[in-house]
Amino acid sequence: MEYKKNIDLCCSNLASSKVADRKKYSEKLSTILDDHDVIETLNDGIFKWENLVYAVQEYLKKEAEKNAEDIKKKGTSVIPPRPDIFLKVIKLAVAQGNINISHLVGYFIGCLKDNRMKRCYEDTFLHLTENCILNKAECRExxxxxxxxxxxxxxxxxxxEKSNNSLVDNCLTLTIKWGPSNGFPFKVLREEFDFITEFCQRCNTNLQRRIKENIVTVAVEFTKAVCIYRELTNIIKVVSLMHKNFL
Incomplete structure (x- = not known):
């Protein structure tokens, strides 16, 4: 029960209005989570992962609000707050299989549409989307x-908005690659020829090699996905014809 009390204390202070308290208890929580027994406590449901995830989400929100206030006072040169405890909790929760992946992706998307959260944590959300969700079969499904x-x-x-962000390109590639076999409707993808064409037209001699490679990868995965769709369509037509002939 001591573990639960300590986690409770940390979580309740992550949304504190005091910057010093948030910093202190985020660091304390990070240390607590290094203990294997604490992870077992969470897995046993003595303290729910959902509550822990919610606490670090509130922490990010508070930090983003503080960052927005600082920008108003000091200008755009303000350094965004570090998301270390958020990253740690999300990665642990995903690894332990104790987080609703659909809800998590919805949270990321919502934050990426929010200017304050996006300004501070865009790369964080994209990194987690790529490495903790799209690159893991058990999460994609x-x-x-x-x-x-x-x-x-x-x-x-x-x-x-930002065409040279490799994290965006990586997530796009993986979405196009794995989406169709996990519920992403082919009919939506088939309507994206114009966007993919626009995407590929950026591939000129002035771009860095890394960005060119990302563009080519997206184009290849899109082509493969569309070809798969066409093959499936042809197979369905053949099977339907055979079915009629054998009736």
Missing amino acids: KLKQYDWIELYKCLKLLHR
């Missing part, structure tokens, strides 16, 4: 059709 559609729309918008 937990996403719903709606999640894939909204994630794709969000990434498409981010790409148009």
Whole structure:
């Protein structure tokens, strides 16, 4: 029960109005989570992972609000707050299989549409989307059709806003690659020829090699996905014809 009391104390202070308290208890929570027995306590449900995740989400919100206030006072040169405790908790929760992946993606998308959160943590959300969700088969299969559609729309918008962000390109590639086999409707993807063409037209001699490679990868995965769709369509037609002939 001592573990629960300590976690409770930390979580309740992560949303404190005092910067010093948030810093102190985020660091304390990070140390607590290094203890294997604490992870077992969380897995046993003595303290719920959902409550811990909610606490670090509130922590990010408070830090983003403080950052926005500082920008008003000091200008745009203010350094964004570090998301260390958020990263740690989310990675642990995903690794332990104790977080709702669909809700998590929805949270990321919501934050990426929020100017304050996006300004501070855009790369954090994209990093987690790529490495903790899209690169893990057990997480991809937990996403719903709606999640894939909204994630794709969000990434498409981010790409148009900041076309040289490799994290956006990586997430786009993985969404196009794995989405169709996990619930992302082919009919949505088939309508994206114009966007992919626009995407590929950026590939000129002035771009860095890394960015060119990202563009080519997105184009290849899109082509493969669309070809798979066409093959499936042809197979369905053949099977339907055979079925009619054998009736």
